[in-house]
Amino acid sequence: MAYKGIAYLRNKLAQKRVRVLTRYRFYQMKNAAFDFGISTPPDLRHWSGVLGWCARGVDALADRLVFREFVDDNFRLNDIFSMNNRDVLFDSAILSALISSCCFLYISEDESGFPRLQVLDGGNATGVIDPITNLLKEGYAVLERNDSDVPTVEAWFTVERTRIFRGGRLEQEIPNKAPAPLLVPIIFRPDAVRPFGYSRISRACMSLVGSALRTVKRSEISAEFYSFPQKYLLGTDPDADMDRWKASMSSLLTVSTGENGEKPSAGQFTQQSMQPHTEQLRMFASLFAGEVNLTLDDLGFATENPASAEAIKASHENLRLTARKAQRTFGSGFLNAGFLAACVRDDFKYQRRQLYLTKPKWEPIFEPDAAMLSGIGDGAVKINQAIPGYIGPENLRDLTGISPEA
Numbered sequence: 006m007a008y009k010g011i012a013y014l015r016n017k018l019a020q021k022r023v024r025v026l027t028r029y030r031f032y033q034m035k036n037a038a039f040d041f042g043i044s045t046p047p048d049l050r051h052w053s054g055v056l057g058w059c060a061r062g063v064d065a066l067a068d069r070l071v072f073r074e075f076v077d078d079n080f081r082l083n084d085i086f087s088m089n090n091r092d093v094l095f096d097s098a099i100l101s102a103l104i105s106s107c108c109f110l111y112i113s114e115d116e117s118g119f120p121r122l123q124v125l126d127g128g129n130a131t132g133v134i135d136p137i138t139n140l141l142k143e144g145y146a147v148l149e150r151n152d153s154d155v156p157t158v159e160a161w162f163t164v165e166r167t168r169i170f171r172g173g174r175l176e177q178e179i180p181n182k183a184p185a186p187l188l189v190p191i192i193f194r195p196d197a198v199r200p201f202g203y204s205r206i207s208r209a210c211m212s213l214v215g216s217a218l219r220t221v222k223r224s225e226i227s228a229e230f231y232s233f234p235q236k237y238l239l240g241t242d243p244d245a246d247m248d249r250w251k252a253s254m255s256s257l258l259t260v261s262t263g264e265n266g267e268k269p270s271a272g273q274f275t276q277q278s279m280q281p282h283t284e285q286l287r288m289f290a291s292l293f294a295g296e297v298n299l300t301l302d303d304l305g306f307a308t309e310n311p312a313s314a315e316a317i318k319a320s321h322e323n324l325r326l327t328a329r330k331a332q333r334t335f336g337s338g339f340l341n342a343g344f345l346a347a348c349v350r351d352d353f354k355y356q357r358r359q360l361y362l363t364k365p366k367w368e369p370i371f372e373p374d375a376a377m378l379s380g381i382g383d384g385a386v387k388i389n390q391a392i393p394g395y396i397g398p399e400n401l402r403d404l405t406g407i408s409p410e411a
């Protein structure tokens with residue numbers, strides 16, 4: 006098989022890494038908004054606020070994607086993931102894929118030959134994807150970096166073998182026991198144009214957060230004038246020595262008349278209002294909520310009394326659809342990783358079609374409350390009366406997330 010080569014993949018990763026790190030900065034709230042320099046005092050040019058909207062948009066979806074198990078698991082894939090700290094592995098892979106559009110599961114062997122699974126973010130791995138199977142034709146990953154962010158340990162994955170490079174020199178060649186490179190992509194919302202998917206933190210999200218941060222900054226500056234509105238004195242002696250700060254804060258202010266007996270007159274400029282900034286921030290919050298399928302309540306803007314689980318589910322219908330889509334693509338990726346790991350474990354090159362019976366199962370996106378559980382129970386009774394045995398323990402677990410007693 007003809008390969009692009011490790012040099013090509015290094016260059017490809019270098020180009021994509023910049024975008025991935027940008028998304029992580031927004032998720033970690035380390036991004037700085039561009040300052041137009043129009044209304045900001047020079048001393049505050051470099052000050053920037055912080056908003057956690059991007060993190061909220063990612064976490065709101067990631068926290069609802071809980072992988073349960075593989076059913077009809079003829080190749081014991083559940084055992085492989087259970088031996089690889091599955092609770093952390095699945096959550097880490099899902100979160101990383103939502104931020105950087107895709108992450109990768111790196112498969113290696115331990116001392117006994119059992120497969121090990123490690124999550125690599127999209128800024129440390131890439132490859133050439135097969136659009137039919139969503140497996141890689143060849144892959145490249147940075148396994149270690151030094152304090153200067155320079156790769157020290159790299160891996161080049163092909164169908165025949167995995168090559169490990171240390172300091173740019175080939176250190177080890179490991180024969181591949183699987184029919185595909187041991188680097189599996191976990192992709193969020195792939196399509197024909199972008200097979201490696203789209204990030205949950207879209208360009209619109211980053212633009213709206215930047216606009217909202219500028220609004221917060223302007224409101225902070227305006228708050229200083231709102232707290233201490235500007236005052237003025239007319240007719241004072243030009244030679245009078247007055248402490249302006251003490252005059253602003255003093256409860257009793259005395260001002261002497263001028264040489265010709267003029268009486269100074271005091272006044273105050275119209276106090277600034279914070280309402281325009283509040284309304285503008287709410288506008289950006291509405292736009293951001295629409296972009297990530299959330300509500301204003303999710304972003305900290307209370308709109309009504311606490312709702313029931315059914316009302317919350319109805320208000321997040323678009324989020325539910327996005328979660329369903331993510332479950333399908335993530336489930337396929339986890340199945341691919343389990344398939345290659347099973348080949349490594351058994352030292353046998355299985356064919357991908359042999360796993361056609363194995364299906365990934367997920368926990369319900371919305372956990373039901375007592376009222377919803379009652380409704381599900383009533384519906385199950387009526388359906389089983391019409392078609393006996395149509396709904397059983399497995400169906401109910403898919404609806405409620407509650408496993409039956411043994």
